[in-house]
Structures are given as C-alpha cells and as structure tokens.
Amino acid sequence: MELVCPAGSLPALKTAVDNGANAVYFGFRDSTNARQFAGLNFNDKRAAEGIEYAHLRGARVFCAINTYPQPDGWEQWKGAVDRAASLGVDAIILADMGLLDYAANKYPDIPRHLSVQGSATSHEALSFYKDNFDIRRAVLPRVLSLDQVRGVAKHSPVELEVFAFGSLCIMAEGRCYLSSYLTDESPNTRGACSPAKAVRWQETPQGLESRLNNVLIDRYGQGESAGYPTLCKGRFEVEGSVYHAIEEPVSLNTLDLLPELQKLGISAVKIEGRQRSPAYIADVARTWRHALDNLESRPEAFTVEPQWRSTLAGLSEGGLTTLGAYHRKWK
Amino acid sequence: MMKLSLGPILWFWSKQTVFDFYANAAEWPVDTIYLGEAVCSRRRELKPDDWFDLARDLKACGKDVVLSTQTLIESEADLRRLRRICDQDEFVVEANDQSALQVAIRNNLPFITGPSMNVYNVATIKVLAKQGLKGWNLPVELGKETLAQMIQGLNEEDLDVPAEVFAWGFLPLAWSSRCFTARHYNLPKDNCEFRCIEHPAGMELRSRESQELFRINGVSTLSGSRYDLMRELPDMERMGVSTVRLSPEYQGLEEVVKRFDQVRRGGTPTTDPLQLVEVPPCNGYWYGKPGMDLVG
Numbered sequence: 001m002e003l004v005c006p007a008g009s010l011p012a013l014k015t016a017v018d019n020g021a022n023a024v025y026f027g028f029r030d031s032t033n034a035r036q037f038a039g040l041n042f043n044d045k046r047a048a049e050g051i052e053y054a055h056l057r058g059a060r061v062f063c064a065i066n067t068y069p070q071p072d073g074w075e076q077w078k079g080a081v082d083r084a085a086s087l088g089v090d091a092i093i094l095a096d097m098g099l100l101d102y103a104a105n106k107y108p109d110i111p112r113h114l115s116v117q118g119s120a121t122s123h124e125a126l127s128f129y130k131d132n133f134d135i136r137r138a139v140l141p142r143v144l145s146l147d148q149v150r151g152v153a154k155h156s157p158v159e160l161e162v163f164a165f166g167s168l169c170i171m172a173e174g175r176c177y178l179s180s181y182l183t184d185e186s187p188n189t190r191g192a193c194s195p196a197k198a199v200r201w202q203e204t205p206q207g208l209e210s211r212l213n214n215v216l217i218d219r220y221g222q223g224e225s226a227g228y229p230t231l232c233k234g235r236f237e238v239e240g241s242v243y244h245a246i247e248e249p250v251s252l253n254t255l256d257l258l259p260e261l262q263k264l265g266i267s268a269v270k271i272e273g274r275q276r277s278p279a280y281i282a283d284v285a286r287t288w289r290h291a292l293d294n295l296e297s298r299p300e301a302f303t304v305e306p307q308w309r310s311t312l313a314g315l316s317e318g319g320l321t322t323l324g325a326y327h328r329k330w331k
Numbered sequence: 332m333m334k335l336s337l338g339p340i341l342w343f344w345s346k347q348t349v350f351d352f353y354a355n356a357a358e359w360p361v362d363t364i365y366l367g368e369a370v371c372s373r374r375r376e377l378k379p380d381d382w383f384d385l386a387r388d389l390k391a392c393g394k395d396v397v398l399s400t401q402t403l404i405e406s407e408a409d410l411r412r413l414r415r416i417c418d419q420d421e422f423v424v425e426a427n428d429q430s431a432l433q434v435a436i437r438n439n440l441p442f443i444t445g446p447s448m449n450v451y452n453v454a455t456i457k458v459l460a461k462q463g464l465k466g467w468n469l470p471v472e473l474g475k476e477t478l479a480q481m482i483q484g485l486n487e488e489d490l491d492v493p494a495e496v497f498a499w500g501f502l503p504l505a506w507s508s509r510c511f512t513a514r515h516y517n518l519p520k521d522n523c524e525f526r527c528i529e530h531p532a533g534m535e536l537r538s539r540e541s542q543e544l545f546r547i548n549g550v551s552t553l554s555g556s557r558y559d560l561m562r563e564l565p566d567m568e569r570m571g572v573s574t575v576r577l578s579p580e581y582q583g584l585e586e587v588v589k590r591f592d593q594v595r596r597g598g599t600p601t602t603d604p605l606q607l608v609e610v611p612p613c614n615g616y617w618y619g620k621p622g623m624d625l626v627g
Binding site: 096122128132143148151217245 | 402403404405406407409410413428429430432433434436447449451452453454455457458459470471472473476477480481484502504505506507508509510511514515519520521534535536537538539540541542544545547552554615616619620621622623
C-alpha cells in the first residue's frame with residue numbers, strides 16, 4: 001500500500017518525502033483546492049521545486065484541484081489543470097465533472113484521481129466516474145464502515161485510496177454545505193470549512209468562547225482544552241441537552257485496520273492535513289512508514305506498537321482518536 | 332409560467348401521513364411531484380410498490396411525477412433499492428448520487444439531478460446532457476449570480492436543460508453515515524427504533540445562546556431557518572428558471588403552495604408565508620451571503 005502524505009508547503013513536502021511518503025499531494029495558492037489557508041500551498045515555482053525533489057527520491061506528486069468551479073471561476077480552474085499538467089505532476093486529484101471531462105480530453109495521459117470531494121461511496125458511482133472520465137483511482141469518503149469498504153472494493157473498477165489519519169469529516173464530503181450556511185465559504189466553493197476569517201475567540205465570565213461568524217460554536221470551562229471551532233465539532237443544545245450533537249473533536253486513526261485494508265486490496269492510505277506543520281508531517285509520516293513496512297515484511301504478525309499509538313494520539317485533536325465510520329458502532 | 336414542484340419528503344412520516352399528504356397535494360396547484368425516500372435506507376414505511384402505486388395515482392391526477400433516489404448510498408442493499416427505482420420506464424428519476432446517474436444512464440432512463448448533485452458549471456451539464464439529463468437543480472448553496480451565468484451559458488451552448496430552484500423549506504445541508512437522531516437518544520444506528528418518526532419536522536439544534544442553527548433529521552442535517560424565496564420569484568422568472576421547488580412540511584404547506592401560485596401568476600399574496608410557522612426565515616444563499624442570512 002502506498003503512503004500518501006499532505007504537503008501544504010515546500011518544507012512539508014520535503015519532510016514527507018524524507019520520512020517515507022510514497023506520494024505527496026499539494027494544491028495551488030487559491031480556491032482551486034480544498035485546503036485554502038492563508039500562507040499555505042504552492043505557486044508554480046515552488047511546485048516545480050517540490051516535484052523535482054520528490055521525483056529525484058522516487059516519490060510521486062499529485063495535485064489537488066478538488067473544489068467546484070462556478071461559471072466565473074471556470075477559466076481559473078481550467079488554468080489550474082493546465083498548470084498541473086505543465087508542471088509534470090503524476091496525477092491530478094479532481095472532483096468536478098466538468099473539470100474531469102476537461103482533463104480527460106485535454107490530458108488523457110495524466111492519470112486522474114477522483115477526490116474525496118467527488119462523494120463516490122459505491123462501485124456504481126465509481127463506475128460512473130470510470131466510464132465517463134477514465135479515472136485511475138478514487139479516494140473514498142470517510143463515511144463507510146469497513147464492511148461497506150469491502151463491498152465497494154470487491155467490485156471497484158478503479159484503485160482505491162482511503163483516509164488513514166487526520167481530521168475526521170463525518171459528513172459525506174462534497175455534499176456538506178454547513179460551512180457556507182454559517183459563513184459565506186464552503187469546501188465546495190472556496191476550499192474552506194469554518195474559515196479562519198470568520199473565527200473569533202472571546203474571554204467571557206462564562207468561559208472562553210469560540211464563534212464562527214458570530215455564532216457560538218463552543219464555550220470552554222476552566223481546565224477544558226479549546227479546539228478550532230470547526231462547526232460540526234461544537235457543543236450545541238438539542239431538546240434541553242448540551243453536547244457534541246454532531247461529533248466530538250477527535251482525529252481519525254486507522255492503524256489497527258491496516259492488515260484488513262491490505263487484504264481488501266486498497267492501493268493507498270491517505271494522511272489528512274495540508275494545514276499542518278512540517279514537524280507534524282514528519283512524525284505522522286515516519287510512524288505510518290514504520291507501520292506499513294512492518295505490515296509488508298510480516299503481514300501475519302502485524303501489531304500496532306504502543307509507541308506509534310502514543311505518537312499519533314499526541315498529534316490528534318483533543319488527544320483522542322477514533323476508527324470513525326470504519327467501526328460500524330460509531331454511526 | 333414557472334412550474335411549481337414538491338420535493339421529496341425529507342422527514343420520516345408514517346405511511347398514513349404520507350398518503351394523506353399526497354391525497355391533498357393531488358388537489359394543489361403544483362405541476363411536479365418528487366416521490367421517494369431520499370434520506371435514510373432504514374425508513375421503509377412505504378415499500379417500493381407503495382411508491383409506484385402512489386406515483387401512478389398522482390400521474391392519473393395530472394401531475395408530473397419524478398422518482399427520487401437516496402442521497403448517500405452506502406451498501407449493496409441501497410444499490411438494490413436504487414436499481415429497483417430505475418428498473419421501469421414510466422417515470423423520470425431524480426438522481427441524488429452518481430450511483431443513480433450510472434444506473435439511469437445504463438437503463439436509458441431520463442433523469443433530473445437533485446439539489447445535492449454538484450452541478451456548479453455548464454461543462455458538468457454538458458457531460459450529463461449527452462446521456463439523458465432532463466433538468467437540473469441548483470445546488471442549495473449557490474445563488475442568483477451563478478444561476479444567471481449558468482442559464483446564459485446553457486443558452487449560448489444551445490442546451491435546453493431546464494433549471495429548478497429550491498425555494499421554500501428547510502435546506503438539506505449535509506449527509507452522514509451517522510444518524511444524529513439516534514445519537515441524541517444514545518441508540519446505535521442499526522437499532523435506532525426509528526425515533527425520527529416522532530419528529531416529523533426534525534429536531535432543533537440550537538447554539539447555547541438559543542440561536543436556531545440546524546435541524547437534525549436522521550442522517551441528514553438541514554438548515555435551522557426556513558429558506559424562502561417567494562419574493563424572489565419575479566427574479567427567477569426573468570432569469571428563465573423553469574421550476575420552483577417547495578419542500579414538504581408536516582403542516583401549513585397547502586397555504587404556502589397557494590401563495591407561491593399567486594405570486595407566479597403575477598399576484599401579490601394576501602399574507603406573508605413567513606408568518607405561517609414560527610421559524611426564522613432566511614434567503615442568504617440567493618444573494619451570495621451566508622445561507623442563514625436574511626436579506627431585505
């Protein structure tokens with residue numbers, strides 16, 4: 001299985017490659033990718049440097065152009081595909097059908113991967129993308145249980161990549177408009193969820209409050225650790241009870257599932273987090289490299305080493321990890 | 332004149348409630364009715380044959396009937412239900428997932444893309460128009476500027492694919508494999524006791540300052556305010572929107588339909604539908620603002 005790591009910057013890209021990534025993925029410095037953060041991502045010069053660095057060390061580079069262009073953005077998004085092509089990336093990660101069509105016709109020889117933003121959760125959906133745009137690989141949304149992944153993998157016409165570690169989206173990606181409902185930006189339109197520009201922190205007599213476009217997302221009592229106000233991870237009131245009504249702030253960690261994922265024929269595991277620091281990427285990539293190497297050399301004897309677990313827990317939201325939807329009871 | 336449609340019922344209602352609702356709707360001035368379970372595979376008050384019977388009855392009453400498909404497809408059982416819906420040639424289907432596109436195209440069945448299908452540009456419509464696309468819904472988070480550009484682009488390409496706009500009701504904003512209603516009751520999804528049937532208008536999710544943010548409805552999350560584009564109907568007419576969608580609610584929809592009908596005929600409604608039920612209205616998406624905003 002291939003280890004696919006995030007690269008939000010050139011240092012992060014190099015770190016990922018140095019620590020065992022088989023492939024890295026990056027986006028351009030605009031809304032054409034789903035991790036639009038100030039100061040993050042690549043211009044063409046940096047991207048060329050990163051690609052050369054990776055290729056010299058035997059790693060592949062994928063370019064994510066996985067948001068949805070509207071008519072007034074069409075030329076810009078199409079231009080992003082052209083730029084990726086001329087940079088010589090190893091694959092383009094796309095979600096929009098119009099853009100997939102463009103890439104398939106104009107650059108048939110550059111492999112197309114379906115982004116998680118393409119919301120493909122069944123082999124019929126994968127066949128749709130395969131038949132229409134000849135995708136080589138698809139990234140599965142983080143909403144399927146392991147049994148369901150098994151069902152998809154059994155009939156999949158394309159390679160599959162699954163999320164292994166990082167922030168947990170609990171909604172079917174590509175079909176979540178919660179962020180644009182509270183702010184004016186969503187992953188689909190702007191590559192942003194709960195955008196930083198809308199975040200406000202405030203000390204109050206009741207505690208530290210986090211707000212998104214003035215909406216109270218959470219309030220922390222003394223001794224509680226505060227996290228970024230991703231709107232689905234706040235505490236809200238439903239019929240008189242206040243709780244994490246949608247999801248707790250935890251990270252996805254699927255180390256335990258590695259042998260099973262390999263048996264299912266999954267081609268790649270993906271690390272989330274282009275917004276993370278190079279130091280974070282180094283720890284995560286190194287840990288997963290060890291795990292994958294152990295799996296490779298002794299598949300029957302694979303166990304998760306306590307050291308890996310504690311390293312990853314230390315890098316997780318709230319210090320907690322979950323198997324998420326892979327574990328059916330989570331639902 | 333623009334058409335009025337009733338979207339699929341997004342809530343879980345008893346079989347009798349559903350039958351009563353459509354018995355009434357047959358008499359309302361709506362042109363198109365979308366039928367079927369678009370949210371949760373566990374909701375089976377109506378069996379596929381019940382839906383087909385209902386579809387034929389409503390067709391006999393002069394309504395255009397479209398069969399809606401499930402939005403988040405997770406299992407082989409979901410695919411079997413989907414194939415069943417697409418294994419007929421009497422009705423157009425509303426494809427709410429790429430799985431439905433694939434099956435409809437394979438069966439040469441005409442389809443309309445629902446509001447959860449990511450149709451954000453003309454190039455996407457061009458791909459689908461070659462394969463049986465008969466209409467498309469504007470994704471709920473998009474507004475009038477994008478819509479106008481889309482319609483203009485379609486005209487330039489000489490593509491006659493009618494546009495539909497979700498114009499009244501709680502906006503379907505997200506789908507998960509997790510059931511938030513079951514989570515509220517501390518029940519596993521696989522043994523959810525079908526609690527959402529007790530909440531025919533969903534469950535209100537508020538901030539700790541009592542601001543209505545969302546409505547929990549099984550595996551789906553809807554807007555906490557009610558989208559209302561009644562005053563924007565003249566805009567839509569000018570733009571060339573073909574169909575205006577109203578989303579079924581448990582109470583008061585007949586009155587809403589009546590007023591939308593008056594407005595599409597150029598009239599002024601006697602009372603404001605915003606006052607019908609005590610839910611804050613919103614229209615932000617239409618104006619390129621946060622969806623929850625109310626402009627004007």
